[in-house]
Amino acid sequence: MTEEMSRMTAGAVTTEPVCIGIDVGSITAKIVVKRGESTLYERYERHFSMVRQKALELICRVKEIIGASPVKIAISGSAGLGVAKAAGFPFVQEVYATAETVKTYAPETNCVVELGGEDAKVIFFDGGIDERMNGSCAGGTGAFIDQMATLLDLTAGELDELSQSYERIYPIASRCGVFAKTDIQPLLNQGARKADIAASIYQAVVNQTIAGLAQGRQIGGTVMFLGGPNYYCKGLRERFVKTLKLDDEHAIFPEYGRLAVAMGACLYAAKQPESYTYSELEKRLTAACSVKSEETVHARPLFADEAEYQEFVKRHSEATVEEYPLENYSGKAYLGIDCGSTTTKLTLISEDCRILYSYYDSNKGNPVEIVRGQLEKIYEMIGDRIQIAGSAVTGYGEELIVHAFGVDFGLVETMAHYNAARHFNPNVDFILDIGGQDIKCFKVHNHSIDSIMLNEACSSGCGSFLETFAKSMGYTVEEFAKLGLKSKAPVDLGSRCTVFMNSAVKQAQKDGADVTDISGGLSMSVVKNAIYKVIRAASPDELGREIVVQGGTFYNDAVLRSFELELGRNVIRPSIAGLMGAYGAALHARERMEKRSEELNRLSAAGKERESLKLGSSLISPERLAKFTHKAKSVNCSGCTNHCHLTVNSFEGGGRYISGNQCEKGLGRTVITEELPDLHQYKLDKLLSLGGGEAKRGTIGIPLALGIYELAPLWDALFWHLGFKVVFSGNSSKAMYEKGQYTIPSDTACYPAKIMHGHVETLVEMGVDAIFYPCLTYNMDEHTGSNHYNCPVVAYYPELLKSNVESLKKTKFLYPYLNINDEKELTKELTRHLSGAFGKIPHREVKAAVASAMEAYRAWMEDIHREGQRALEYARKHKKRIMVLCGRPYHVDAEVGHGIHKLAGALGFVVVSEDSVSDKADSPEVSVLNQWTYHARLYRAAEYVSEHDDCELVQLVSFGCGLDAITTDEVREILESHGKLYTQIKIDEITNLGAVKIRLRSLLGALEQRGKN
Amino acid sequence: MADYAIYTEEMKKENYTILVPNMLPMHFQMMEPIMKQFGYNAKIMDNYGKHLAEIGLKYVHNDTCYPAILVIGQLIDAINSGNYDPNRVALLMTQTGGGCRASNYIFLLRKALKKAGYGHIPVISFNLSGMEKESAFKITLPMGVRLIQAVLCGDMLMQLRNQCRPYELNPGDTDRLAKAWTDRLTREMEEENMLVSYLKVKKNYRQMVRDFAAIPMNRTEKKVKVGIVGEIFVKFSPLGNNHLDDFLVSEGAEVIMPGFLDFCLYCVYNSIEDYKLYGRGKKTVPIYRLIYRYLLKKRREINRIIEREGTFRPSTDFDHSRERAKDYIGLGVKMGEGWLLTAEMLELAEDGAQGIVCTQPFGCLPNHIVGKGMMKPIKEGNADVNIVAIDYDAGATQINQENRIKMMLANAREVLERQESERKEM
Secondary structure, eight states: OOOOOOOOOOOOOOSSOEEEEEEEOSSEEEEEEEETTEEEEEEEEEOTTOHHHHHHHHHHHTHHHHTTSOEEEEEESTTHHHHHHHHTOOEEOHHHHHHHHHHHHOTTOOEEEEEOSSOEEEEEOTTSOEEEEOOSSOOOSHHHHHHHHHHTTOOHHHHHHHHTTOOOOOOOOOSOHHHHHHHHHHHHHTTOOHHHHHHHHHHHHHHHHHHHHTTTSOOOSSEEEESHHHHHOHHHHHHHHHHTTOOTTTEEOOTTGGGHHHHHHHHHHHTOSOOBOHHHHHHHHHHHHTOOOSSSOBOOOSOSSHHHHHHHHHHHHTOOOOBOOGGGOOEEEEEEEEEOSSEEEEEEEETTSOEEEEEEEEOTTOHHHHHHHHHHHHHHHHTTTEEEEEEEEESTTHHHHHHHHTOSEEEOHHHHHHHHHHHHOTTOOEEEEEOSSOEEEEEEETTEEEEEEEOOGGGOOSHHHHHHHHHHTTOOHHHHHHHHHHOSSOBOOOSSOHHHHHHHHHHHHHTTOOHHHHHHHHHHHHHHIIIIIIIOOSSGGGTOSSEEEESGGGGSHHHHHHHHHHHTSOOBOOTTGGGHHHHHHHHHHHHHHHHHHHHHHHHHHTTOOOTTOOSSOOSOOHHHHHTOEEEEEEEEOOSSTTOOEEEEEEEETSOEEEESOSSSGGGTSOOOOSOOOBHHHHHHHHHHTOOBOOOSSEEEEEOOSTTHHHHHHHHHHHHHHTTEEEEEOOSOOHHHHHHHGGGOSOTTSOHHHHTHHHHHHHHHHHTOSEEEOOBOSBOOOOSSSSOOBOOHHHHHHHHHHHHHOGGGGGSEEEOOBOOTTOHHHHHHHHHHHHHHHHSOOOHHHHHHHHHHHHHHHHHHHHHHHHHHHHHHHHHHHTTOEEEEEESOGGGGSHHHHTTHHHHHHHTTEEEEEHHHHGGGSOOOOOSSOOOBHHHHHHHHHHHHHHHOTTEEEEEEEETTOSTHHHHHHHHHHHHHTTTOOEEEEEESSOOOOHHHHHHHHHHHHHHHHHHHO | OOOSOOOOHHHHHTTOEEEEOOSSHHHHHHHHHHHHHTTOEEEEOOOOSTHHHHHHHHHSOTTSOHHHHHHHHHHHHHHHTTSSOTTSEEEEEEOOOSSSGGGGHHHHHHHHHHHTTOTTSOEEEEOSSOOOTTSSOOOOHHHHHHHHHHHHHHHHHHHHHHHHGGGBSSTTHHHHHHHHHHHHHHHHHHSTTOOOOHHHHHHHHHHHHHHHHTSOBOOSSOOEEEEEEESHHHHHOTTTTTSHHHHHHHTTEEEEOOOHHHHHHHHHHHHHHHHHHHOOOTTTHHHHHHHHHHHHHHHHHHHHHHHHHOSSOOOOOHHHHHHHHTTTSOTTOOSTTHHHHHHHHHHHHHTTOSEEEEEEETTOHHHHHHTGGGHHHHHHHOTTOEEEEEEEOSSOOHHHHHHHHHHHHHHHHHHHHHHHHHHHHO
C-alpha cells in the first residue's frame, strides 16, 4: 500500500475559506483540502507512529495552496483525537464523518462497510442511522492483512495479486486476528498453496466483519465499501461481493474509498465557526508535537546506565555451547531440524555433541524449500568425510519434513527443548521458551517434566508479534530491539492479547510516545504475558532457581532484559537460544541411533537378524535430493461425512504427506488396528440417533447445541410420548455456523453458543411446526454441590435467539422457563405452554409423558455411567492409558470439540467423558463455590483421576467461557495436589489441531519420561 | 470443613478493621458509620490508580472478570500499604449466590490472599442468602434498614447531582454541594443510637432537593442525555469505568444513572419470580414480597418529593420498568444484572435519553444475553436511542472506549437537534 496519490490545483486567491479534513488512523494519515466543491489536494500515507509530526508535515505541504485564505479544519480518526486535543482543533468521530460523506455524495447508499487499519465499521442508513464499530476483541482488519502478508513473506500488494489465482478457500477462524493466525500458520507448514491462503485470509476478514457487526441486520441493498483495505485489495472486494451475494450495481467501491473519513472531516470543518490562518495552524501543530501527555504510564528504563548494560552483555556472552569447525571434523554426525511456526532451524552435531553447523532463518512460508536448500548445502560441505548417522525433526512442520526427506525421527517440541536445556544445564528446574508463535514453559522436578504450560490465543504475544510490529513501523526486528534498549521510559502496554496491545500502542502514540519507548514497552508486554498469563506466577520463586530461557525471541536483548527485571533475578540465555529445538532434536537422533546400534549388536551377538532395524539413517541421499520436487494439492476427503479439507503433498523421490484430516481414514493407510472405547463418540452417536416418531400433534424441532446435549433424551421422550414427531438439528458444522453468523449479537460469546444460531436456522428451514428450546436457570440437581445452576449463557440463550434471529418469526418458538427437578412443576408449566401452542393437551397426558421423559433421562445417564465403566475395564485389561476428556456435554459435538477425542484415540488413549466417571468418585473439597451441575462433575472427574494412576485428565475449555477461568484453576489444583499432570485445551472456531497435537504428545512424552525415572 | 480463616466473635470484640472495596463513593461513605455502630469497624477503601489492576492480575486468573481483578487488587494493595495491621484486619466481599461467576469472587479473593501470603486474613461474605453462617458478621434487620437508608440517600444525591452538573453556572457548585450533603448525612448516620426518624429523613429529602434546585443553572441550552447501564461494578465504580460520568459531562452530556436501590429491588424480586416459575422457596416468598413492597414504598417517597418540588425529573417507577421489560425479556433471567439491565435501557429510552452506554467487563456472560443480546429489539422499538456497548478490562484502552462513546454521542446529538427543531416547529 505504498502507492501514493496526490492532486494539486493552483489555489486562486479568494476569501472563501479553505476546508481541511485530516484523518489520522492507526496506521495511515489522510488529508483532503477543499474550497467549496473543488478538491485542492488529497493524500494518503503511512505515519509510522509519528502521528503529530505527520499531521504537521501534511499541513506544511499545503502551505502554498492555502496562501492567505482563512482555513477551517477538523481532525478525525482513532489516533487523531490526541492531535486534535493537543492542537485545540475540532474533532469529529470517524464513523460519524464517514456517514457525513456518504449522505452528501452517495445518498442512495443503504449500508457502508468500512475497514481501517485496526477498526471495522458498519453503518446502516435505513430506518435511522445505525453505526457500529468492532468490539475490543477483534483484530482482523488492515493491520491483520499486513501481518498475514508478513507471515507469508509477501508485500500486501503481492498477497492481493496471489489471491486472484486461488482454487479453494480454507476455513480460517474469524473471531480475531490471533485466532486466524493460529489457523494459517499450520496451513503454511503443511504446504498449502499461498494463493489459497491469501484468498482465505480475505474470507476470514469478511466473515469476521459480518459475524461481528451485522448483529441480526442484513448487509444488503446498495453497499458501499470504504477504507484502505477495501480500496487496495481486489481479492478482499471479491470475497465481500461473493459472500454478501451482491451484484456490480449494488457493490460500490468509490474512488474516494480510502479518503472517505477525511472528506467527512472536511465537511464537518466547513460547518465550524472557527477559522485560522496558515501560520496559526502550523504554530499549533508544532506546539502539539512537543507535548507529552501524562496519561500513558511509563516503566523504568531497561538499563540505568551504560555500565549496567555492559555487565549484562558480558554476563550473557558467557553462556555458549562448544563449536567445532566442520572442515576439520570427520566421522559420524547427527542432524537436528526444528521446523517452527515462523522459522526453520538446523544443527549438525558431532559425536561428542559439539556444533558443526547451524542455520536459523525465517521459513518464508515454505519450510520444505528451506530444508531442501540446507540439506543440499550440508551434503556439499561434508562430502564423504562426514556421515549423517541419524536425523530428527521437531516443530509444527515435523510430519511434513519427515515425509519429504525421510528423516529418521520426529519428536514433540517440548521434549526437544527439554533435551537441549538439560544438556546445557543438568540442574535446570525451569525452562521458558518464547518462539515466533509459541510460549512453552516447563517446570522440571526430579529430572522429569513436572508441568507444561503453553500459551493460548489470548496470550499469544511473542516473537512474530514483535516482528510484524517492527515491520509495520518500518524497522527490522534487530533495529527495533536495539531501539528498545535505548528507551528512557518504556510505555506500559498491559499484558493482554496482541490485539489489545495494538490499541495500547495506539494510545501511547496518541500521547506522544516515540519508537524506542514503544519497542521497550512491547518487550515488557511479551514478558508480562508469559509470566502472568501463561505461567500464572505471582512471584519469581514459583518459577525456579535454575532458569534457562531460550527460543528466538530471547535473542532480543530488550526482551531478555525485561524478563530479568520483571523477575528480579538473573537467568541463563544460551548463545544458541534460537537453536535449542534443533539442538535437542540432534541430541535425540544421536541417543536413539546409539541405542539402535546397541540393540543391533545385541541381536547379532545372539545370532539373530532383524531387518526392521537398520543401522544407517533413512535421510534422503544426495542423489535423490538432487531430483527432489514438491507439489501440494488440495482435495476433499470422502472417508466420512466430515469431508475434511486435505492438503496432499507429493514429493518426487520422496514420499507423500496428507494433512488437514481429523482422523486417520483419509491418509490412505490403515493405521487403526483396534477401535478403542471412546465415550465421546459413543455419546455423540447415541444423541444423533434420537428423534423420529409420528406427527400426531405436529413436529417439534430441537436445536442440538448447548444444554440440549445434556437433556436431548429427556425432551425426545417427552414429545414422542405426547404424539409429536421430534426433529433434531443434527451435528454441527462450520457451514452451519456460517448460516447463522449474521444474527450473532455478541461476538465474544463462546463458540458452542454462537453455533446455536445455525442450528435454529436449520430447523426453520426444515419447516417444523415449532422449535422447543427451554430456559433453564437450574440444571439437574445431582446433589453434589451447594446448588445446581446452569451458566448464564446455557440458561438464557433462548431469550437472545428470540430477540435476534428474525427467521424465528416464521415459526413458533417455545422457550418456557422450566424446573426440571420437580415433575409436578414441570408438568404444570409444560401443559400450559404446549396447550397454548398446540391446543389443549390434557394435564394427565403431560404428566405421564413427563414421567417417561424423566425415566428416559435416568436411563441415559445410567447408560453413560455403565459404558464408562466398560471403557475403564477394557483399558485396564488391555493396559491402555485412559484419558478423561473433560468439558461440558456439548463438547462432544464434532464441530465444537473438533474431534479431539479421535486424536486422543489415535495416540493410544481410551477416552472417557467427565459425566461417565463423575459417578465413580466423591466430590472433592474445593476452594470455590461449587454450584453449577457441570462443574461439580468436573471436580468429581478430577478426583477420580487423582485416585487412579492409569488415568490422565485433559480439560476442554471453550474460548470466552468465563466460568472456566474458575474451574481450570481448581481442577489443576485437585490434580497437582495428587502429583498428576494437568492439561488444558482451549478450543474455539479454530479447526487446525496442530497445537492440540503438541499438547497431547507433550503429555504423552512427559508420562513416558516419568515412567522411565 | 472450610480451610479458610473465619471472622470470629473475638475479632469483632477486638475491633478488627474490616476493609470494604469501594463501588459507589457517596453511598459507601454513609455506610461506614452504620457498620461501625453495629460493632463492625468498617473502612471503605479509597486507594485508586492503575496499579490496582496490575496487582489484581498478579493474583487472580487473568480471564476472570475485571471487577474481581480490581476489587481484589484494591484490597491487597490496602494490606500492602502498611496502613493496617495485617494481623488485625478482615476483608469484606459481597456474594450474590446467583448463577453468575460473581458468586465466586469471595473464593477468588481467598485464593489470592493465600498466594500473597495473607492466608490468615478472614474474608467476610456480605450476602442476604444465608451463605457462610459460621461468620460472626451478621446483617441484622436494624442494620439492614439503616443500610437501605444510606442507599436511598446515596441514590437521591447521585440523581440530583447528575441533573445539575452539566447545567451549573459556576463550575464545581454541584460537586461541592453533593460533598457537603454526603458529609452531613454521614455525620447523622454516625450519631449513636439514632433511630431512623421518619420525619427527619423526609425533612432531609426536602432540604436536599431545595438545595440542589438553588444551584445557579442555565437550562436554556439542551444537553444530550446519556444513560449508563451495565454490570453493577463497572456501571457505578469510577475505578471500573475510567470515570465514565466525568467523561460524558466533559463531552457536554447529562448523565442518567439508574440507582443502586433498583439492583436491590431486582434481587429481591427474583426470589418472588423463582417461586412463580419453578415453585421454589414457598415458605420464604411472603418475606420477600414484604421487603419488595417496603423498598418500593421508600423509593416512591423520594420520587414524590422530587416531583412536588418540580425542578428535577423523578426516576421511573420500578414496577413500571419491570412491566415494560416483560415485552422484551423473561423476568426469569436473573443472573448478573439479568432483566434489570434490559429494563433500565427501556426506562432510559422512555425517559428521553438519546444515548446509552452499556458497560460490561470484557467477556461478561449474562451481558451477552441481557445487554448486547437485547439491543436489536430495543433499537427497533425506540428509534431515537443510540446504544453503545463498551467493554472494560485491564487490557482495554481508554482511547478505544472513548472513540466508541464519541461515535454514540455524535449520533445522539443529531437526534437531539432533530427533536429540538421538531419541538420548535410545533
